[in-house]
Amino acid sequence: MELAALLAALHGTDEEAYCLVWRRAFHGERLTSETAPIVRYLLTAVHDPGFGAGDESKRTGMLFLLREVARVDARFDLLPEVFAALWPIPTGWPRRARVAAASAAAMLVRHPALGDRRDEVIAHHEAAALDTEDRLMCASYMVGLGELGVAPRAWLDDPRLGVRTCAALAPALAADETALSVLVRAAGHPRAFDHAFEEPFVAPRYRMMFLSQFAGRSRDQLIATVCERVTDFRRLLNAAVAAVELRDASFGPYLRVAFPSGLADDGTASAEQDCFVRALTARDDVWEPSRRGVFAAAGLPHDRDRWREVHVPKVLDDRGRPIYASGTIVVLDATRQLRRAPRMYLGRERSDPRLLGTLLDVIRRDGLRVDVEGPLRFTVTGGPDDPRPDPEDLVTGPMPWQPRLRGVRVAAAFSLWVTAHQWVGGIAYRQQFVDGTPMAPCETLGPADHEDGFHIVFELDQEWLPAGARLPG
Known part of the structure; x- marks a missing residue:
């Protein structure tokens, strides 16, 4: 033309x-x-x-x-x-x-x-x-x-x-x-x-x-910048593990920060490096041939077996017993911890096809109403006699002390989107979260003719869950 x-x-x-x-x-x-x-x-x-x-x-x-x-x-x-x-x-x-x-x-x-x-x-x-x-x-x-x-x-x-x-x-x-x-x-x-x-x-x-102004996804700009400016990988561990959960190459820039000198010949690593490696080796998609270039760009091998050999060196006392110093213990944020060990809370691994069914069963046993609305979307509803959750604590905080809310906290950890509605003393409130972060402070909607209670919509994270995962029913 x-x-x-x-x-x-x-x-x-x-x-x-x-x-x-x-x-x-x-x-x-x-x-x-x-x-x-x-x-x-x-x-x-x-x-x-x-x-x-x-x-x-x-x-x-x-x-x-x-x-x-x-x-x-x-x-x-x-x-x-x-x-x-x-x-x-x-x-x-x-x-x-x-x-x-x-x-x-x-x-x-x-x-x-x-x-x-x-x-x-x-x-x-x-x-x-x-x-x-x-x-x-x-x-x-x-x-x-x-x-x-x-x-x-x-x-x-x-x-x-x-x-x-x-x-x-x-x-x-x-x-x-x-x-x-x-x-x-x-x-x-x-x-x-x-x-x-x-x-x-x-x-x-x-x-x-x-x-x-950003070329590509916003998170790409964020990850590239934080990896340029922060050289202490200990500060970036949570972010690196979060990037591994995505089905793309977002974890690539963290490889260069975590292993600036490559893998040690004897496979030894710091506790933070080891935690990152465990997250990498747990994901099948990281080791697909298309990811080879991500590792090559960081000067690292794309060899899953070799990465599985990475370990934190053991320190023994004079009687041959392991010593666990503070530097060998890493603490991830609450959501990463729940995702890292679902078996601890549900008795199922992430890859277990029964995981989501067990999650719904746990919430129902706590006396809360559960409605499945889509392949990866469900709601939990509680009334005036049920525990009253604080939405922000429920999504971003540690496991709640109230036992009847623990299944709901696990659901929040497994979700990408969480939308919480609450009614307290005739006043309606709402708040929305994405990837464990509040989109905005809790919003007061005003007077409402509704009994006290809550209604929470969970949209499960299909990137963290195994491909093809679906809610039962």
Whole structure:
């Protein structure tokens, strides 16, 4: 298709036209001979009210294309013209388009002729972040501040996971201990960060909102950054074990931190290394041929038998008895502990096809109502005479002291999504968790004509469970 016809098609509904424009503006990480005419066209087209035939995501996408041009080549001749076309950002644009324009501006001011505009772009990001409650928009402004060289420390305690983690990702906070702690905690629940940019309680089909500044999944950016900045593997053990539970190569960066000098010839390792190795060797999918390159990139063998030989050296006293020093004992977070030893609580291993049936039986024996709603989704309901759980303690804390809630705690550990509804004294509350992390503080819904009790929806983690696992019934 001729370029002129392709660009004209951007004003219609042809989805392919938008994809083709991207392909013709970039060749990998390089600009092409058609980049300049595409950019010139977009400078006026994005201001046309009819652009994208009313689909505002098209305008937002083309604004992001302009950002990427600036990212790929900070000295591209047309960047000052792009900045003049976008700045100040039109107040009449939809909010997502304004966020995309601000993101583009953060890249554009890297051009030598635009350096004196950096402070006003920073000021815009700071004011816009304070002015929005939308977590995706605020997180985008945090990424922009990081790209502008700002250290957004004031946002490190934000209650929204995506916002505080994006603030901590700022390069200017690379050595900040508070920021490192935020990243380490977030990396322990990587899929929570993937879902950190959507509002709680949305329908499942809307659950994955992407931050456009990240290439790929949000968790990939998080894992890569935390492994660059934290060299003490003891701090990353929970995160490394959590990454192994995923059916992909997310554990790869942790290999390099855990074994920077490769495997010891005699197979000896620290307690933390050994714990990581046990998690690796327990997963069949880690040893598929497609994972060989992940190990090779870390300079490590893809040999399951050799990894099984890794061990913590035994220390004996003068009578030949093992000595267990504090340095040989590792403590994982509560969810990792429950997942690591389901036999301790249910009498079944993770790979046992009877595991989920046993889990439901345990909860029912505790006198709570269980309803299966899908292959990996079930609910637990309790009334006024049943124990009253604290949702956050139930999902993130240790095994509860109340015996009748212990099966429910195990269910939470096995779940990716947990949605808790409670009624107390005529007031309704709700809270949602993903990957063991609260999406937001507990929400008070207000007065409700409902007896005291709770209703919890569990959506089991299909990546942790063996392939093909299903609830009975």
